[in-house]
Amino acid sequence: MSESRSIGLVIKKLDEFSSNRLMKLFLYASSLIFFFALVLLPPLIGIIENISYINTIIYEQSLLSRANSAILQSFIMAFLVSILDLVAALPLAWFIARSKSKVAHLIDTLVDIPFLMPTAALGYSILLFWSDKYGLSSLLGVKSLIPPGFFLVLLLHFVFSYPVIVRVMVGELLNYREIYEVAARTLGARPWTAVRTVTLPLLKPGIITSFLLSLARSLSETGATVMVAGSWENGPVFLFNLIEMSEAEVPSILKNGMLVYVSSFLIASSIAVFFLISLLAPTIRLPIRRVFPSLEGKMSSLKAVKLRDSFSLLILFLIVIIPSIFIAFPMFESILGGALGSAFSPFGPWKDYWRGMLISYGVSLLATLLNMVFGLPMAVIIARRKLGRVSTILKAIINIPIIVPSIALGVSLRLFWGKYASIPDFWTLLSSHITITYTYFVASMAAAIESVPQELEDVASTLGARPFSVFCRIIFPLTRYSMFSGAILVFTRALAETGAAKAVAKSREFWTLPVLLVNWIKDENVPITQKALGAGIYMVSSFIFLLALRLFFMKRKE
Amino acid sequence: MPTIKLVNVTKKYGNITAIKNLSLTIEDGEYLCILGPTGSGKTTLLKLVAGIVKPDKGEIYIDDKLVNNMPAYERNVAYLPQYYALFPHLTVLENVAFGPLSKGLSVEEARRISMQMLEMTRLAWRANSFPHELSGGMQQRLALARALASGAKILLLDEPLGALDARLRVELRYKLRKLAKENNLTTIHVTHDQEEAMIVADRIVVLRNGEIQQVGSPLEVYNDPKNIFVAHFIGGANFFEGFVADVDRYGSWIQLRNNFLLRINDPNRSVGERVIVMVREEKSKILKAKKKREEINVFPGTIVNTSFLGDFISYTISLDNGDKANSKVPLAKAIGKFKVGERVYLYIEPEDVKVYPYPPHGLYKEIEVI
Numbered sequence: 001m002s003e004s005r006s007i008g009l010v011i012k013k014l015d016e017f018s019s020n021r022l023m024k025l026f027l028y029a030s031s032l033i034f035f036f037a038l039v040l041l042p043p044l045i046g047i048i049e050n051i052s053y054i055n056t057i058i059y060e061q062s063l064l065s066r067a068n069s070a071i072l073q074s075f076i077m078a079f080l081v082s083i084l085d086l087v088a089a090l091p092l093a094w095f096i097a098r099s100k101s102k103v104a105h106l107i108d109t110l111v112d113i114p115f116l117m118p119t120a121a122l123g124y125s126i127l128l129f130w131s132d133k134y135g136l137s138s139l140l141g142v143k144s145l146i147p148p149g150f151f152l153v154l155l156l157h158f159v160f161s162y163p164v165i166v167r168v169m170v171g172e173l174l175n176y177r178e179i180y181e182v183a184a185r186t187l188g189a190r191p192w193t194a195v196r197t198v199t200l201p202l203l204k205p206g207i208i209t210s211f212l213l214s215l216a217r218s219l220s221e222t223g224a225t226v227m228v229a230g231s232w233e234n235g236p237v238f239l240f241n242l243i244e245m246s247e248a249e250v251p252s253i254l255k256n257g258m259l260v261y262v263s264s265f266l267i268a269s270s271i272a273v274f275f276l277i278s279l280l281a282p283t284i285r286l287p288i289r290r291v292f293p294s295l296e297g298k299m300s301s302l303k304a305v306k307l308r309d310s311f312s313l314l315i316l317f318l319i320v321i322i323p324s325i326f327i328a329f330p331m332f333e334s335i336l337g338g339a340l341g342s343a344f345s346p347f348g349p350w351k352d353y354w355r356g357m358l359i360s361y362g363v364s365l366l367a368t369l370l371n372m373v374f375g376l377p378m379a380v381i382i383a384r385r386k387l388g389r390v391s392t393i394l395k396a397i398i399n400i401p402i403i404v405p406s407i408a409l410g411v412s413l414r415l416f417w418g419k420y421a422s423i424p425d426f427w428t429l430l431s432s433h434i435t436i437t438y439t440y441f442v443a444s445m446a447a448a449i450e451s452v453p454q455e456l457e458d459v460a461s462t463l464g465a466r467p468f469s470v471f472c473r474i475i476f477p478l479t480r481y482s483m484f485s486g487a488i489l490v491f492t493r494a495l496a497e498t499g500a501a502k503a504v505a506k507s508r509e510f511w512t513l514p515v516l517l518v519n520w521i522k523d524e525n526v527p528i529t530q531k532a533l534g535a536g537i538y539m540v541s542s543f544i545f546l547l548a549l550r551l552f553f554m555k556r557k558e
Numbered sequence: 559m560p561t562i563k564l565v566n567v568t569k570k571y572g573n574i575t576a577i578k579n580l581s582l583t584i585e586d587g588e589y590l591c592i593l594g595p596t597g598s599g600k601t602t603l604l605k606l607v608a609g610i611v612k613p614d615k616g617e618i619y620i621d622d623k624l625v626n627n628m629p630a631y632e633r634n635v636a637y638l639p640q641y642y643a644l645f646p647h648l649t650v651l652e653n654v655a656f657g658p659l660s661k662g663l664s665v666e667e668a669r670r671i672s673m674q675m676l677e678m679t680r681l682a683w684r685a686n687s688f689p690h691e692l693s694g695g696m697q698q699r700l701a702l703a704r705a706l707a708s709g710a711k712i713l714l715l716d717e718p719l720g721a722l723d724a725r726l727r728v729e730l731r732y733k734l735r736k737l738a739k740e741n742n743l744t745t746i747h748v749t750h751d752q753e754e755a756m757i758v759a760d761r762i763v764v765l766r767n768g769e770i771q772q773v774g775s776p777l778e779v780y781n782d783p784k785n786i787f788v789a790h791f792i793g794g795a796n797f798f799e800g801f802v803a804d805v806d807r808y809g810s811w812i813q814l815r816n817n818f819l820l821r822i823n824d825p826n827r828s829v830g831e832r833v834i835v836m837v838r839e840e841k842s843k844i845l846k847a848k849k850k851r852e853e854i855n856v857f858p859g860t861i862v863n864t865s866f867l868g869d870f871i872s873y874t875i876s877l878d879n880g881d882k883a884n885s886k887v888p889l890a891k892a893i894g895k896f897k898v899g900e901r902v903y904l905y906i907e908p909e910d911v912k913v914y915p916y917p918p919h920g921l922y923k924e925i926e927v928i
Contacts, residue, residue, distance in 0.1 A: 019629060455643040458610045461630040462637040463708045464660035473656070477647045 011472075018468030028386065031377035034370075035394075038431060039401060039438045043409050046416030047264045054264075056257035063250075067262050070238035074266065074405070075273070077150075077234055078218035081157040082211050085165050088158075088319075089210075092312040093169035099309075107316065108170070114324045115163035116546065118496045120514040121539040123224025124521050124531065125327035126156050131228070134528065135326060148230030156228050157221065159320050161214035168213065172206030190293065191300040197288040208281045212274060219270055222407045223498025223514045227521050235266045236407040236499050240518075243411075243502060260415070263408035274403045331536030334529040343533055349526070353534055356513040357541065359429070363512065364494035367433040371441045371490050372483075379445035384454070395446065402439045409435060410503025417504075425510045432500040437490040444489065448482030449475060488549055495542060513538055560621040560711050560744055561586055562607055567616035569602055569768075576602040578768040579616070584746060589738055591755035592748045594765035595791065600748040603765070604714045607746065608637040620712070631660070635712040636705030640720050642697055644689035650676065650700055651685040657708025675703040678737075695726050702734070706741060713738055713745040719754060731758050752793045756780065764788045786834055786914050790925040794839040796883040797921055802831040809908060816879035821854045822911045832916035834924075839886040841910040844873060844896060845903040855906045859883075861898050875904050 017023045057064055096108045114122055129135040130146040137145040146152050180202060184194035200207075222236040229237045239262055242255060250258070298304060334340070343350050378394070385391040401409065410432050417428040452475060460470045476483070498514040505511050511519075517534055520526045562584040569577040576599045584590050592600045605611045606618060609630035618625050625633055636657070645653050654675055658668035676682040679699040681692075689697060698718065705713055718734060719727040735758045738745040749755050755762050756776040764771040764779065764787075772784040783789035786797070800820065803813040810827040812820040812835055820835060827833070848856050859877035871892040873885045883904055887895075896902060917924040 019631070453643065455639045455641075456645060458605070458608070458630070459637055459639065459643040460645070460656065460660070461610070462608050462633070462635055462710075462714075463657035463704070464631045464634075465656070466629075466631050466660075469660055474645060 011468075015466045015468045018471075019466045024467070027377050028381055031374050031381065034374035035378055035398070035438070039435050040397065042416040042431065043267070043404075043412035043435065046412035046414070047260060047267065049419075050256065050260045050415045051264065053253070053257040053260045056253050057261055060254060060258075063254075063258060064261075066233070067238055067258060070233040071235045071262065071265055071269070073150075073233065074219055074235040075269070077153060077157060078215045081154060081161055081218045082214040084154075085158055085161045085214050086207065086211055088312070088315050089162055089165035090169055090207075091308050092316055093166045093173060095309050095312055096166070097170050097173035107313070110321055111163050111166045111316070113163075113321060114159050115167070116492070116543065117324060118492075118514060118538055118542050119160060119221060119224040120227070120496070120498060120517040120521075121327060121535040121542075122160060122324055123156055123227040124517070124535045125325065126159060126224075126323045127152070127228050127521070128330065128532075129323035129326040130155060132528075134330060148228050149232045152228040152230070153225055153232060153234070155319065155323070156224055157218045159324060160221065160224070161217050162320050164213050164217060165210040168206055168210040169203070172203050176203060189291070190296045192296040193291050193293070193300075196286075196296070197291070201286050201288060204282065204286070208277070211281075212277060215277075216270075216274070216402055219266075220402070220405045220407075220499070222405075222502065223496075223518045226498075226518050235262055236405050238262060239407045239411060240499065240502060256415075259411045263411040266405045266408040267412070270403050270405060271400060274399075327532060327535055327539065330528060330532035334533040334536070337529060339529045339533050343537065349520070349530065352508065352511070352516060353513070353537075355509075356511050356516040357538070359426075359510065360495055360513040361545075363426075363430050363433050364491050366430055367437055367494045368441075368487050368491045370430075370434055371438055372487055375438060375442040376445060376483075379442050379449055382442070382446040383449035398439050398442050400439075401435050401437075405499065406436050406497060407499030407503050410500030413500070414504045414506075425504075425506055428504045428506075429501060429510055429512070432504045433494045433497060436497055436500055437494045440489040440493055441486040444482055444486035445479065448479035448486075452478045484549075488546065491549075492542070492546065561619075562712065562744060562746070563617075563619040563622075564603075564606070565617045565619070567606060567613045567618060569599075569606060569611060569613050576768050577606065577613075580768065580770060581616075582763065582770065582773070584744060587739070587742050587744055589735055589745045589747065589758060589760045591759035591762045592746060592765055593750065593752060593755045593762055593791070595750060597767075598765040599768035600750075600765055601716055602768075604637065604716050604746060604748055607712070608635050608714050609633045610637070633712075634708075634710050635714055636708050636710035637714045638701050638705055638716060638718055640717040642689075642701035642721075644697060644700060644704070646689055648688075649685065650681060650687050650689070650692070653689065653700060654704045654707045657704060657710075661709065671709075672703075672707050675707040678706070679703040694722050695730065698722060698730060702737060706737075711743060713743045715745065715747040717749055718747065719749070719751075727754070734758060752791065756792075764791060766791075783836075783912065786836070786917060786921065786924045789836045789912065789914075794884075794886065796837045796839060796842055797925075798835045798837075798881050798883075799916070799921060800833055800835060802827040802829050802833060805829055810913075812913070814879060815881055818857055818877070818879045818881075819854075820906065820911065821908045822913055823908045824913055827913065834914045834916055834921055836912045836914065837883075837906050837910055839872065839884045840870075841907065842883055842885040843905045844875065844885045844887065845905050846895075848903055855908060857904045857906075859902060859904055861896055861900050861902055864896070864898060875902060877904060 092107070092111070096104050096111070117125075127148065131137070131144050131148055131152055133143065135145075137143060146155065176199065180198050181194045184198045185191065189197065220236070222240055225234065226237050226240050233241065239259065242250065242258055242262075245255065343353075378398070381387055382391050382395045382398070387394070413428065413432045413435065417423050417431065456474050457470050460474050465473065496514060497512070498518055501512040502515045502518070505515060517538060520531050520534055564580055564582045567577055567580045568575065580603070592603060594600050602611065606613055609625065609628060613626060620633060620635075645656065648656065651669070651672055654672035655668040658671050659665070663671070673682060673685070676685055679702055681696060681699055681703060684692060684696065689700065692700060698721075701718075715734070719731055722730065731754055734747075747755075747758060759776055761773060762776055762779045763773045766787055772779055772788045774782075779788065780792055783792060789795045790797070798814050798820070800812040800814040802810050803819065804811040805825055805827055807825060809821060809823045809825050812822060812833060814820055822835065845856065857877050857879070859875040861873050862876045863874035865872040867886070869889055870886045871889060873887065873896055875883050875885060877883060885904065
């Protein structure tokens, strides 16, 4: 009784605090300081301060041309993957959104599998399926069906971007008012013509968003790409390999110069490409003037639709789902072979593994909590335009951390924090995870708050509710689901991050689990049972954790 | 019961001035209607009183207390936006109890007051429903119950009947006024429906581009509109352009298009003055034939259209001088009497004519509502 009374008093006190102008100012200011001082400025300053290092690489023509080629490959791969993903994912999104069959629900759930898997585990699974003698190659009797290199990276990036595009496009299709399409059909357009000339142009913003998300993901991914890249290099793989190089291979002054050069180039070019696409893509007009009644009539036939759906499902299962979950086979084989016991041994490689897991979960949880606490006021600033035009600018620049390749961000953070000797390595690691995941929470929360009509807040306020009360009783219940989804997104992204974690970790002591796994998988001396079990435990623990969170939040939601 | 006073209030949104130097006093327990077209500043005016937006200039007083910097939650006003802003995640009872709980009442007390308000608005039986499960009329009543339960003595209604169908709108407007009066509330009711304003208001304020055009009782505003815009916006007006041809001791002669002469009972005009004359549609009478040759204000024309308005029939007459006029005739008098294409006369009594100076930008610009 006295406990509930004291809680009531605390809430009342907070309520009174919230109506204090200075308190509000403090809250918003701390959120802005957090964003600028921890998220945006450190990587930028890190690069700018060290830009003079670039002079050291001018005469290193062979390394320089390798770096330039890697940067170019990053963009070639990202554009190619995004186009292929869009072409393949759009029909499946259509099937999920429009099909009335029960299969569509099952497909809708299965699509998320690659998205939920840690990328290191996903990369290894794909490597095993397509390339290793263990997978499809053994079935077909070849040494390596698709050896590590450009095509395997293409397949990997296709797989992890695929669910993102399907998810965005399903959402767009469900929100789309079919009445426009119906109107076009009553005016004589064949179904395919109506879709091409009416629906697709109206879905253009969603198509651009999903294309950009896929592009960002492909440009940024490091850990899994390193596993399947072989001798092929894009920007992140080049940076990863460069960090791995010893002093004998590359002197540290040259190494730093090259890290600064590639990172700054990747950061600047990614930002430029994204803003250019965001500005120009909406102005591109789709070819809708000409109509081909005969051809489009055939394309609208039941047979053509069935063929399209079958092809989409074939891609989903053969290219996306089966290779993604293939890791389960060697994992179970390892368990049945008795390898599980050794995994819990406190000695040898598994000691590093469990330490890595502890660091990964610790850093991810802390990054999630800090982003939630300091990101929430920022989401309010953006959604409710508390700073007028500045809010609009903030809305654009909070996207920078997800646009920029994470390993490049990690390199710049390493340069920034590296000059402060007293700062513990764990802090650098945490800061990199905060930076990389910041956007996910703030952007999803800002969108959720924007969707709550301002009028509800106004009315609550005129009914006597103070700002804290308005938040607790109106905004929070209506955005709770988005808040938890945003937090889960931050957590999973932080847990899977490899590039930045690799860049900032000065010693093996601070290797996160994905970094450790990438090293295991690249190391030919590590037995396959250990690799599969390591990746499998990581995957299962991540699933269990997410499931527990989901159940907890779903229960709360009820 | 509180008095609301706005003194020289200005509110801008960027380059747009929503309210321009506006002064207005709303008396205790008064039911005031703010009438104006879209974009005239009606909602901004309500939000200023509610404390949702702050004025850039001027003062707002509630009960003689300056409230410019007083936050909304301290003003004790209840604001009802057009679509009611019912909290979708709360039940009917929780919605109504929101105000009392926010003001620090105990759960039991809040529940008692809320149930009382729900009884009064005949919604007690839906206490555990969610807002989306209610009909439009019920939602409106719920919004009212929520406002009343908060204990506010000022009720700010933004197009409260706008989301309802025509029949319900008519039914609820009387109840709305009754409820406000029974609970001794000072009410500001924003609407763009002149008929609704005429019926519910003690006084009407006509607003245009953030400026007050006229304040008065419904009868005053209807019968004696201060300018062309008010005359037009209040509805049912015929306008003719002309100039003062002659003035004598008892009145003036206005020359309309093509030498049609209109007699008015206003001798205070200047010969040659360009004017707009206005006659209400129901005061514009149709005659089958002229009674006397010398009769004044009788203009020949042809009926070009008829519209059935329920209790009235409206006839559009194309006058022989090129002007057009509408005449509203009670249904009982109109049945079978006139038909499209028929030659008739339009008759206007001199005392029914209002005269306005010709506006600088022309008649159509003056009555434009967008």
